[in-house]
Amino acid sequence: MSVTDLRRPAPAPPVCLADVERLARPLVPGDVWDFVQGGSGGERTLAANRAALDDIAVVPGVLRGVGTPSTRTRLVASDAALPVAIAPMAYQQLLHSGGESATAAAARAADVPFTVGMLSSTALEEVARTGAALWFQLYWLADRGELLDLVRRAESCGCRALVVTVDVPIMGRRLRDLRNEFTLPSGVRAANLGGSPSQAHGRVPGGSAIADHSRAVFDPAVSWSDLEWLRGQTSLPLIVKGVLGGADAARAAACGAEAVVVSNHGGRQLDGAPASATVLPEVVEAVPEGCEVLLDSGVRSGTDILRALALGASGVLVGRPVLWGLALDGAAGVEQVLSLLHREFADCLTLAGCADPREAGRLRTITGPRGVDRRGAGRRGH
Template structure:
């Protein structure tokens, strides 16, 4: 692992070792994968103008997420079926997050029961998909509360699963030893291989309720005291409406390019959403983050933190907890270097930097700190 000096190295090694179907399931996007590519392009286009002569002798990557300290402004994104890449699955990933002092978000579609993951400890959030069975939704909420999870993250951008052509071409289905453990195994749909179709998409069509609306969010608020995070917000009007309902955080996300192909990059959506929210709740950026400098770019654009997904799955695939932890170490090291090189004592200080949207463009004024 020491020879892998960036996330790109980790991904390259993991791709070479994984089954092609699993590799495509992790790395692929929806449609022509335009949004998947746009996420990276948008972040690459953000240029931060360093400050000099600041007299800065030290810096800290630490942050506060949902009122709790974190070693850096980063939480592990919810990712389904982690036993696909390593037998340790979600427990191994949770150990890496705990070791690095960052929150870990457990998916409704985890391949390990949420209670077993909780025994690892650390700062745990539970991601909730809106299911057709309202009783099962409430059951999952209660299980998360009883197991000591600290927040609920409601994913709001999957009324149906985006058409992921790689999975369809592969006829992708879960192997027998990997199940939706929180849903009693998830039935047989996710394991039933069909030519030209994704069995995982078949399962979500059966299980997910596409009619999720604002009244459902109010119902959820009435049935839990846990902080609520909305993941998948792309429009400032929705962000403003969420903030007015007292949501503790929103995640600006296009689901890693895996839902609506042709949607804008998450980084492009962040500044107007930050303006609409105006500090009433925390904002996390998801989709495309691959370096510590990306984390600082997100902060400069108005985010309080980021979610990291695929890079940690690549690390998990290579060496379980150690591989995921190594990936987190790389990101923290790069973030610390970016702080030093831009003259920022903390990630939030990046909001005072001048941002150049692309080479040759006039600089934008700094955001209010």
């Protein structure tokens, strides 16, 4: 090490999630970074998610005598230190050898639910040993026997809910992955699924091995009757993820879903679909009392959490920033991401004059250049 290296100051610790992203980027291979960051098509929906959130102004209340607010809440079947759950994300060992177990350990330390992806690179049973509050994600497999086996494994591992992803009959056309001919390295696989360990490892000229694998195992003809069938197979709460309209949200609730997640899969499915935040109010108004609404896609700050709650959501799912933290420093990096969100959200509650997350649902919001005004006191409470 040179004298110059010794005198070089250590990087400043991140003070927001954008800092975590910047610090993580040089540590991740280019094709893996594209897999994490990329959207489908021209990535219009990916960009729209951020633009829509940034377009929401929250009108704070003043002189409320709040003092130090509480950030604690309950999301579906889980108590949580703040209205955040970690979204389901595949193949986390691409970012760090600890993979999903490291992320789950961080979730436990932060006291928020962690959603184990069906395409996790760590087996569900191993993740469960971390003691985290777990939700388990299901895609619709063509093999219903294997799907039901996953449900039983989730039950036996003590998972508190099933997150049923309904917006992936096939994987969206993700151009970054196609250009990179993305494939999994030999040491990373879908640990929860049966079949050959080589699935998704063979390079596809001009294509994505991940997309080919999903086409081989997913059912593109899934329907509402399948959701009704699943409701009859388990007593676990069902969280239906991937709705972008009031009618679909209401139907999910009618099929027995305890919660819906307003999500466009982080801009990774239908490019040109609306931003999640744009349709959130419609979904909140459409579902019956008792059906929770969560927001996913684009959340990057405590301000975004406040925006979602002010529009009627009970909480949010956070995705890519968790992977940035994982790449940066494993479980400690994910803890840092969740700690930043916690501090930001607590500050936002204080500045908005809210004693707790429930009060945030009563805030007034103004959205868009025409100033669409929504007053929270008249909306359904969460």
